[in-house]
Amino acid sequence: MKLTRSRRAILVIGFAAVFPWAGHAESLAIRNCTWCHGVSAHGYSPAPGLAGQRREYIQNQLKNFSEHTRDNPFSRLYMWGATANLSPATAHGLAFYFSTLSPQAANDGNRELEAEGRSIYQLGMPDSNTAACVVCHGPNAEGVGEIPRLGGLAYTYLKRRLEQWGEGYHAAARPPMPRIASKLSANQIEALASYLSFVK
Amino acid sequence: MNLIKATSRLVILTIAFSSAARADAVSKQNFEAKIGYCQDCHGPSGQGYRGFYPIPRLAGQQTEYLENQLRAFVEHRRTNNIMFNVAHNLSPTMIRALATNFRHFNPRPLGGAPKNLVAAGKKIFEDGVPSANIVACAACHGPDATGKDEFPRLAGQIYPYVVKTLSNWGKERGQIPGKPDTSAVMQPVVHSLTKSQIEAVAAYVSYLR
Numbered sequence: 001m002k003l004t005r006s007r008r009a010i011l012v013i014g015f016a017a018v019f020p021w022a023g024h025a026e027s028l029a030i031r032n033c034t035w036c037h038g039v040s041a042h043g044y045s046p047a048p049g050l051a052g053q054r055r056e057y058i059q060n061q062l063k064n065f066s067e068h069t070r071d072n073p074f075s076r077l078y079m080w081g082a083t084a085n086l087s088p089a090t091a092h093g094l095a096f097y098f099s100t101l102s103p104q105a106a107n108d109g110n111r112e113l114e115a116e117g118r119s120i121y122q123l124g125m126p127d128s129n130t131a132a133c134v135v136c137h138g139p140n141a142e143g144v145g146e147i148p149r150l151g152g153l154a155y156t157y158l159k160r161r162l163e164q165w166g167e168g169y170h171a172a173a174r175p176p177m178p179r180i181a182s183k184l185s186a187n188q189i190e191a192l193a194s195y196l197s198f199v200k
Numbered sequence: 201m202n203l204i205k206a207t208s209r210l211v212i213l214t215i216a217f218s219s220a221a222r223a224d225a226v227s228k229q230n231f232e233a234k235i236g237y238c239q240d241c242h243g244p245s246g247q248g249y250r251g252f253y254p255i256p257r258l259a260g261q262q263t264e265y266l267e268n269q270l271r272a273f274v275e276h277r278r279t280n281n282i283m284f285n286v287a288h289n290l291s292p293t294m295i296r297a298l299a300t301n302f303r304h305f306n307p308r309p310l311g312g313a314p315k316n317l318v319a320a321g322k323k324i325f326e327d328g329v330p331s332a333n334i335v336a337c338a339a340c341h342g343p344d345a346t347g348k349d350e351f352p353r354l355a356g357q358i359y360p361y362v363v364k365t366l367s368n369w370g371k372e373r374g375q376i377p378g379k380p381d382t383s384a385v386m387q388p389v390v391h392s393l394t395k396s397q398i399e400a401v402a403a404y405v406s407y408l409r
Contacts, residue, residue: 123281123282123285124282124285124286126237126285126286126288126289127289129233129234129236129237129240130237131237131240131241132282132285134252134282135241135251135252135253135255135282136241136249136251136252136253136255137251137252138252139252142252143252144251144252145250147251147252175240175244176239176240176241176249179236179240180240
Protein backbone atom coordinates (compact mmCIF):
# COMPACT_ATOMS: atom_id res chain seq x y z
CA MET A 1 0.00 0.00 0.00
CA LYS A 2 1.50 3.28 -1.02
CA LEU A 3 1.00 6.47 0.90
CA THR A 4 -0.95 9.05 -1.00
CA ARG A 5 0.98 12.17 -1.89
CA SER A 6 -0.99 14.32 0.56
CA ARG A 7 -0.63 11.85 3.40
CA ARG A 8 3.08 11.68 2.83
CA ALA A 9 3.26 15.47 2.77
CA ILE A 10 1.49 15.62 6.12
CA LEU A 11 3.85 13.02 7.56
CA VAL A 12 6.90 14.84 6.30
CA ILE A 13 5.67 18.19 7.61
CA GLY A 14 4.88 16.65 11.00
CA PHE A 15 8.23 14.96 11.03
CA ALA A 16 10.07 18.12 10.04
CA ALA A 17 8.45 19.94 12.95
CA VAL A 18 9.86 17.42 15.40
CA PHE A 19 13.15 16.81 13.60
CA PRO A 20 14.03 20.10 11.91
CA TRP A 21 17.04 18.54 10.14
CA ALA A 22 14.96 15.90 8.43
CA GLY A 23 13.90 17.98 5.47
CA HIS A 24 17.49 18.33 4.30
CA ALA A 25 19.25 15.55 2.47
CA GLU A 26 22.37 17.14 3.87
CA SER A 27 21.30 16.49 7.45
CA LEU A 28 24.15 14.69 9.11
CA ALA A 29 22.21 11.78 10.60
CA ILE A 30 20.54 10.90 7.29
CA ARG A 31 23.76 11.46 5.36
CA ASN A 32 25.53 8.98 7.63
CA CYS A 33 23.00 6.33 6.57
CA THR A 34 22.88 7.14 2.87
CA TRP A 35 26.65 6.90 2.43
CA CYS A 36 26.11 3.14 2.40
CA HIS A 37 22.36 2.62 1.94
CA GLY A 38 22.29 4.81 -1.18
CA VAL A 39 21.26 8.43 -1.70
CA SER A 40 17.66 7.35 -2.33
CA ALA A 41 17.99 4.64 0.35
CA HIS A 42 17.37 1.94 -2.27
CA GLY A 43 20.36 -0.01 -0.99
CA TYR A 44 23.91 -0.42 -2.15
CA SER A 45 25.33 -3.89 -1.78
CA PRO A 46 25.75 -5.17 0.92
CA ALA A 47 23.72 -2.44 2.64
CA PRO A 48 19.99 -3.20 2.25
CA GLY A 49 17.40 -0.77 0.92
CA LEU A 50 15.69 1.20 3.66
CA ALA A 51 13.15 3.11 1.56
CA GLY A 52 9.64 2.02 2.46
CA GLN A 53 10.88 -0.30 5.20
CA ARG A 54 8.56 -0.53 8.24
CA ARG A 55 9.26 2.15 10.83
CA GLU A 56 8.97 -0.20 13.83
CA TYR A 57 11.25 -2.70 12.13
CA ILE A 58 14.00 -0.14 11.43
CA GLN A 59 13.77 1.17 14.97
CA ASN A 60 13.91 -2.33 16.39
CA GLN A 61 16.94 -3.25 14.26
CA LEU A 62 18.80 -0.08 15.27
CA LYS A 63 18.22 -1.17 18.86
CA ASN A 64 19.44 -4.69 18.06
CA PHE A 65 22.62 -3.26 16.50
CA SER A 66 23.33 -1.00 19.45
CA GLU A 67 22.68 -3.85 21.90
CA HIS A 68 24.84 -6.17 19.74
CA THR A 69 22.12 -8.84 19.43
CA ARG A 70 22.22 -8.54 15.61
CA ASP A 71 25.70 -9.94 15.30
CA ASN A 72 26.52 -11.06 11.75
CA PRO A 73 29.90 -9.89 10.37
CA PHE A 74 28.69 -6.81 8.43
CA SER A 75 26.53 -5.72 11.36
CA ARG A 76 29.56 -5.92 13.65
CA LEU A 77 31.73 -4.13 11.14
CA TYR A 78 29.41 -1.27 10.22
CA MET A 79 26.20 -1.06 12.20
CA TRP A 80 27.50 -1.55 15.76
CA GLY A 81 29.65 1.53 15.35
CA ALA A 82 26.98 3.47 13.46
CA THR A 83 24.44 2.99 16.24
CA ALA A 84 26.80 3.28 19.22
CA ASN A 85 25.86 6.88 19.98
CA LEU A 86 22.38 7.01 18.47
CA SER A 87 19.77 8.48 20.80
CA PRO A 88 16.32 6.85 20.84
CA ALA A 89 14.84 10.08 19.48
CA THR A 90 17.22 10.14 16.52
CA ALA A 91 16.64 6.43 15.87
CA HIS A 92 12.90 7.09 15.84
CA GLY A 93 13.34 10.04 13.49
CA LEU A 94 15.53 8.10 11.06
CA ALA A 95 13.16 5.13 11.08
CA PHE A 96 10.24 7.43 10.39
CA TYR A 97 12.05 9.24 7.58
CA PHE A 98 13.15 6.12 5.68
CA SER A 99 9.75 4.46 6.10
CA THR A 100 8.13 7.31 4.14
CA LEU A 101 10.40 6.98 1.08
CA SER A 102 9.23 4.95 -1.95
CA PRO A 103 10.84 1.53 -2.24
CA GLN A 104 12.28 0.27 -5.51
CA ALA A 105 12.77 -3.39 -6.45
CA ALA A 106 16.38 -4.51 -6.80
CA ASN A 107 15.40 -6.94 -9.61
CA ASP A 108 18.71 -8.74 -9.30
CA GLY A 109 17.68 -12.35 -8.63
CA ASN A 110 17.64 -15.36 -10.94
CA ARG A 111 14.47 -15.18 -13.10
CA GLU A 112 14.51 -18.96 -13.54
CA LEU A 113 14.04 -19.46 -9.79
CA GLU A 114 11.30 -16.85 -9.40
CA ALA A 115 8.36 -19.28 -9.73
CA GLU A 116 9.77 -21.71 -7.18
CA GLY A 117 10.46 -18.84 -4.79
CA ARG A 118 6.93 -17.52 -5.20
CA SER A 119 5.49 -20.94 -4.41
CA ILE A 120 7.55 -21.27 -1.22
CA TYR A 121 6.69 -17.72 -0.19
CA GLN A 122 2.96 -17.92 -0.86
CA LEU A 123 2.21 -21.55 0.06
CA GLY A 124 5.02 -22.84 2.26
CA MET A 125 6.09 -26.47 2.06
CA PRO A 126 3.82 -28.63 4.25
CA ASP A 127 5.75 -31.80 3.45
CA SER A 128 8.91 -30.38 5.02
CA ASN A 129 6.97 -28.45 7.69
CA THR A 130 8.08 -25.08 6.32
CA ALA A 131 5.71 -22.20 7.05
CA ALA A 132 4.43 -19.88 4.31
CA CYS A 133 6.24 -16.52 4.50
CA VAL A 134 3.09 -14.68 3.33
CA VAL A 135 1.30 -15.20 6.65
CA CYS A 136 3.57 -12.79 8.50
CA HIS A 137 5.26 -10.77 5.73
CA GLY A 138 2.10 -10.11 3.70
CA PRO A 139 0.90 -10.89 0.14
CA ASN A 140 3.26 -8.35 -1.45
CA ALA A 141 6.05 -8.91 1.06
CA GLU A 142 5.28 -5.46 2.43
CA GLY A 143 5.71 -6.36 6.10
CA VAL A 144 3.83 -4.89 9.05
CA GLY A 145 4.99 -3.35 12.33
CA GLU A 146 8.18 -5.05 13.49
CA ILE A 147 7.92 -7.56 10.63
CA PRO A 148 10.07 -6.28 7.75
CA ARG A 149 9.24 -5.53 4.15
CA LEU A 150 11.14 -8.09 2.07
CA GLY A 151 9.82 -7.22 -1.38
CA GLY A 152 12.43 -5.61 -3.61
CA LEU A 153 15.42 -6.10 -1.31
CA ALA A 154 18.66 -7.17 -3.01
CA TYR A 155 19.22 -10.84 -3.80
CA THR A 156 22.58 -11.05 -2.00
CA TYR A 157 21.23 -9.37 1.12
CA LEU A 158 18.18 -11.67 1.32
CA LYS A 159 20.28 -14.75 0.63
CA ARG A 160 22.87 -13.96 3.31
CA ARG A 161 20.19 -13.02 5.83
CA LEU A 162 18.32 -16.31 5.31
CA GLU A 163 21.58 -18.25 5.54
CA GLN A 164 22.61 -16.41 8.69
CA TRP A 165 19.42 -17.28 10.56
CA GLY A 166 20.30 -20.93 10.07
CA GLU A 167 23.93 -20.29 11.06
CA GLY A 168 22.87 -19.01 14.47
CA TYR A 169 23.37 -15.28 14.01
CA HIS A 170 20.89 -12.91 15.65
CA ALA A 171 19.79 -15.79 17.86
CA ALA A 172 18.42 -13.40 20.47
CA ALA A 173 15.72 -12.29 18.03
CA ARG A 174 12.35 -13.68 18.91
CA PRO A 175 11.36 -16.83 17.09
CA PRO A 176 10.21 -17.90 14.51
CA MET A 177 12.85 -16.85 11.95
CA PRO A 178 15.84 -18.85 13.22
CA ARG A 179 13.69 -22.00 13.24
CA ILE A 180 11.96 -21.47 9.92
CA ALA A 181 15.02 -20.39 7.94
CA SER A 182 17.12 -23.29 9.21
CA LYS A 183 14.72 -25.70 7.45
CA LEU A 184 15.44 -24.14 4.04
CA SER A 185 17.91 -25.77 1.65
CA ALA A 186 20.52 -23.72 -0.25
CA ASN A 187 18.41 -23.98 -3.42
CA GLN A 188 15.25 -22.90 -1.64
CA ILE A 189 17.05 -19.87 -0.18
CA GLU A 190 18.24 -18.88 -3.66
CA ALA A 191 14.70 -19.26 -5.01
CA LEU A 192 13.19 -17.14 -2.23
CA ALA A 193 15.86 -14.43 -2.53
CA SER A 194 15.36 -14.36 -6.31
CA TYR A 195 11.57 -14.08 -6.09
CA LEU A 196 11.63 -11.38 -3.42
CA SER A 197 14.14 -9.24 -5.33
CA PHE A 198 11.50 -8.81 -8.08
CA VAL A 199 8.53 -8.05 -5.81
CA LYS A 200 7.34 -4.46 -6.09
CA MET B 201 16.67 -72.84 28.90
CA ASN B 202 17.18 -69.19 29.78
CA LEU B 203 18.15 -68.46 26.23
CA ILE B 204 14.87 -69.92 24.95
CA LYS B 205 12.90 -67.86 27.50
CA ALA B 206 14.75 -64.68 26.59
CA THR B 207 14.28 -65.33 22.88
CA SER B 208 10.56 -65.98 23.19
CA ARG B 209 10.18 -62.83 25.31
CA LEU B 210 11.99 -60.86 22.66
CA VAL B 211 9.70 -62.28 19.97
CA ILE B 212 6.60 -61.39 21.98
CA LEU B 213 7.91 -57.88 22.65
CA THR B 214 8.74 -57.38 18.98
CA ILE B 215 5.27 -58.43 17.90
CA ALA B 216 3.67 -56.21 20.55
CA PHE B 217 5.70 -53.17 19.50
CA SER B 218 5.20 -53.55 15.78
CA SER B 219 1.44 -53.94 16.13
CA ALA B 220 1.34 -50.90 18.43
CA ALA B 221 3.27 -48.96 15.81
CA ARG B 222 0.79 -50.02 13.14
CA ALA B 223 -2.22 -49.03 15.24
CA ASP B 224 -0.71 -45.60 15.93
CA ALA B 225 0.60 -44.46 12.58
CA VAL B 226 2.10 -41.25 14.00
CA SER B 227 5.76 -41.67 14.85
CA LYS B 228 7.21 -39.55 17.64
CA GLN B 229 9.60 -37.94 15.18
CA ASN B 230 6.88 -37.00 12.67
CA PHE B 231 4.63 -35.75 15.43
CA GLU B 232 7.29 -33.51 16.93
CA ALA B 233 8.27 -32.12 13.53
CA LYS B 234 4.61 -31.32 12.82
CA ILE B 235 4.10 -29.69 16.24
CA GLY B 236 7.17 -27.55 15.54
CA TYR B 237 5.52 -26.54 12.26
CA CYS B 238 2.39 -25.40 14.16
CA GLN B 239 4.56 -23.52 16.67
CA ASP B 240 6.52 -21.68 13.96
CA CYS B 241 3.41 -19.60 13.25
CA HIS B 242 1.14 -20.04 16.28
CA GLY B 243 3.92 -19.44 18.80
CA PRO B 244 6.09 -21.76 20.93
CA SER B 245 3.35 -22.17 23.52
CA GLY B 246 0.47 -21.72 21.07
CA GLN B 247 -0.15 -18.17 22.27
CA GLY B 248 -0.89 -16.81 18.78
CA TYR B 249 1.01 -14.20 16.78
CA ARG B 250 0.30 -10.91 15.08
CA GLY B 251 1.69 -11.37 11.61
CA PHE B 252 0.44 -9.61 8.49
CA TYR B 253 -2.58 -11.82 9.11
CA PRO B 254 -3.55 -12.55 12.71
CA ILE B 255 -2.55 -16.09 13.70
CA PRO B 256 -4.90 -17.46 16.36
CA ARG B 257 -4.04 -18.72 19.81
CA LEU B 258 -4.30 -22.52 20.04
CA ALA B 259 -3.31 -22.84 23.70
CA GLY B 260 -6.05 -24.33 25.85
CA GLN B 261 -8.29 -24.79 22.84
CA GLN B 262 -10.92 -27.54 22.80
CA THR B 263 -9.65 -30.69 21.09
CA GLU B 264 -12.95 -31.28 19.26
CA TYR B 265 -12.95 -27.72 17.95
CA LEU B 266 -9.40 -27.96 16.59
CA GLU B 267 -10.13 -31.33 14.98
CA ASN B 268 -13.29 -30.00 13.36
CA GLN B 269 -11.46 -26.92 12.04
CA LEU B 270 -8.56 -28.90 10.60
CA ARG B 271 -11.11 -31.06 8.77
CA ALA B 272 -13.08 -27.98 7.73
CA PHE B 273 -9.96 -26.55 6.02
CA VAL B 274 -9.44 -29.79 4.11
CA GLU B 275 -13.12 -30.13 3.15
CA HIS B 276 -13.31 -26.43 2.16
CA ARG B 277 -16.06 -25.83 4.70
CA ARG B 278 -13.72 -23.16 6.06
CA THR B 279 -11.89 -21.00 3.52
CA ASN B 280 -8.19 -20.55 4.16
CA ASN B 281 -5.62 -21.37 1.47
CA ILE B 282 -2.71 -21.51 3.87
CA MET B 283 -4.40 -23.83 6.34
CA PHE B 284 -5.80 -26.00 3.55
CA ASN B 285 -2.26 -26.48 2.35
CA VAL B 286 -1.01 -27.21 5.87
CA ALA B 287 -3.79 -29.67 6.71
CA HIS B 288 -4.54 -31.49 3.48
CA ASN B 289 -1.90 -34.18 3.90
CA LEU B 290 -2.46 -34.90 7.61
CA SER B 291 -3.73 -38.35 8.56
CA PRO B 292 -6.76 -38.58 10.87
CA THR B 293 -4.45 -39.93 13.60
CA MET B 294 -2.11 -36.97 13.20
CA ILE B 295 -5.03 -34.52 13.25
CA ARG B 296 -6.22 -36.06 16.52
CA ALA B 297 -2.73 -35.94 18.01
CA LEU B 298 -2.15 -32.30 17.00
CA ALA B 299 -5.58 -31.22 18.22
CA THR B 300 -4.92 -32.79 21.62
CA ASN B 301 -1.45 -31.30 21.97
CA PHE B 302 -2.37 -27.66 22.68
CA ARG B 303 -5.13 -28.46 25.19
CA HIS B 304 -2.92 -28.14 28.27
CA PHE B 305 -0.82 -25.14 27.25
CA ASN B 306 -1.64 -22.09 29.30
CA PRO B 307 0.50 -19.06 28.37
CA ARG B 308 -0.51 -15.51 29.30
CA PRO B 309 -2.76 -13.83 26.73
CA LEU B 310 -0.85 -11.76 24.18
CA GLY B 311 -2.75 -8.59 25.15
CA GLY B 312 -2.68 -5.35 23.20
CA ALA B 313 -6.43 -4.86 22.70
CA PRO B 314 -8.00 -1.45 23.48
CA LYS B 315 -8.69 -1.61 27.23
CA ASN B 316 -11.43 1.02 27.10
CA LEU B 317 -13.69 -1.48 25.24
CA VAL B 318 -13.41 -4.25 27.83
CA ALA B 319 -16.35 -3.20 30.03
CA ALA B 320 -18.77 -2.98 27.09
CA GLY B 321 -17.49 -6.31 25.80
CA LYS B 322 -18.02 -8.00 29.15
CA LYS B 323 -21.64 -6.89 29.17
CA ILE B 324 -22.29 -8.26 25.67
CA PHE B 325 -20.48 -11.49 26.52
CA GLU B 326 -22.48 -12.08 29.68
CA ASP B 327 -25.88 -10.60 28.81
CA GLY B 328 -26.02 -10.52 25.01
CA VAL B 329 -27.76 -7.59 23.32
CA PRO B 330 -31.46 -8.05 24.15
CA SER B 331 -32.63 -5.21 21.89
CA ALA B 332 -31.00 -6.88 18.86
CA ASN B 333 -31.94 -10.40 19.94
CA ILE B 334 -28.28 -11.39 20.34
CA VAL B 335 -27.77 -14.23 22.81
CA ALA B 336 -25.11 -14.04 25.49
CA CYS B 337 -21.79 -15.47 24.24
CA ALA B 338 -21.47 -17.17 27.64
CA ALA B 339 -24.45 -19.38 26.80
CA CYS B 340 -22.38 -21.52 24.43
CA HIS B 341 -18.78 -20.52 25.11
CA GLY B 342 -19.17 -20.81 28.89
CA PRO B 343 -18.99 -18.15 31.61
CA ASP B 344 -15.18 -18.24 31.53
CA ALA B 345 -15.11 -18.38 27.71
CA THR B 346 -13.25 -21.68 27.85
CA GLY B 347 -15.59 -23.35 25.34
CA LYS B 348 -16.84 -26.92 25.15
CA ASP B 349 -16.34 -29.60 22.48
CA GLU B 350 -16.88 -27.99 19.07
CA PHE B 351 -17.59 -24.59 20.68
CA PRO B 352 -14.19 -22.93 20.87
CA ARG B 353 -12.40 -21.43 23.80
CA LEU B 354 -12.29 -17.65 23.33
CA ALA B 355 -10.39 -16.76 26.51
CA GLY B 356 -7.07 -15.17 25.60
CA GLN B 357 -7.73 -15.31 21.86
CA ILE B 358 -5.85 -12.52 20.10
CA TYR B 359 -7.88 -9.39 19.43
CA PRO B 360 -7.32 -8.91 15.67
CA TYR B 361 -8.17 -12.56 15.02
CA VAL B 362 -11.53 -12.39 16.80
CA VAL B 363 -12.39 -9.10 15.07
CA LYS B 364 -11.49 -10.54 11.65
CA THR B 365 -13.30 -13.82 12.29
CA LEU B 366 -16.56 -12.24 13.46
CA SER B 367 -16.44 -9.67 10.63
CA ASN B 368 -15.95 -12.33 7.91
CA TRP B 369 -17.95 -15.21 9.35
CA GLY B 370 -20.24 -15.84 6.39
CA LYS B 371 -17.33 -15.65 3.91
CA GLU B 372 -15.04 -18.03 5.81
CA ARG B 373 -17.16 -20.57 7.64
CA GLY B 374 -19.83 -23.04 6.59
CA GLN B 375 -18.91 -22.70 2.92
CA ILE B 376 -20.58 -25.91 1.75
CA PRO B 377 -24.34 -25.29 1.75
CA GLY B 378 -25.18 -29.00 1.51
CA LYS B 379 -22.93 -29.77 4.47
CA PRO B 380 -23.85 -27.42 7.31
CA ASP B 381 -21.64 -27.56 10.40
CA THR B 382 -21.50 -26.06 13.88
CA SER B 383 -20.54 -22.70 12.36
CA ALA B 384 -24.22 -22.17 11.35
CA VAL B 385 -25.00 -21.45 15.02
CA MET B 386 -22.98 -18.23 14.83
CA GLN B 387 -24.48 -16.92 11.59
CA PRO B 388 -27.47 -15.02 13.03
CA VAL B 389 -25.29 -13.64 15.84
CA VAL B 390 -22.57 -12.22 13.61
CA HIS B 391 -25.23 -10.88 11.27
CA SER B 392 -26.67 -8.74 14.08
CA LEU B 393 -23.45 -7.59 15.76
CA THR B 394 -22.24 -4.08 14.87
CA LYS B 395 -18.58 -3.31 14.23
CA SER B 396 -18.16 -1.62 17.60
CA GLN B 397 -19.87 -4.52 19.41
CA ILE B 398 -17.51 -6.96 17.68
CA GLU B 399 -14.50 -4.92 18.77
CA ALA B 400 -15.79 -4.71 22.34
CA VAL B 401 -16.37 -8.45 22.68
CA ALA B 402 -13.02 -9.22 21.03
CA ALA B 403 -11.23 -6.89 23.46
CA TYR B 404 -12.96 -8.47 26.46
CA VAL B 405 -12.19 -12.10 25.62
CA SER B 406 -8.60 -11.31 24.62
CA TYR B 407 -7.70 -10.49 28.24
CA LEU B 408 -9.41 -13.52 29.85
CA ARG B 409 -7.04 -16.10 31.26
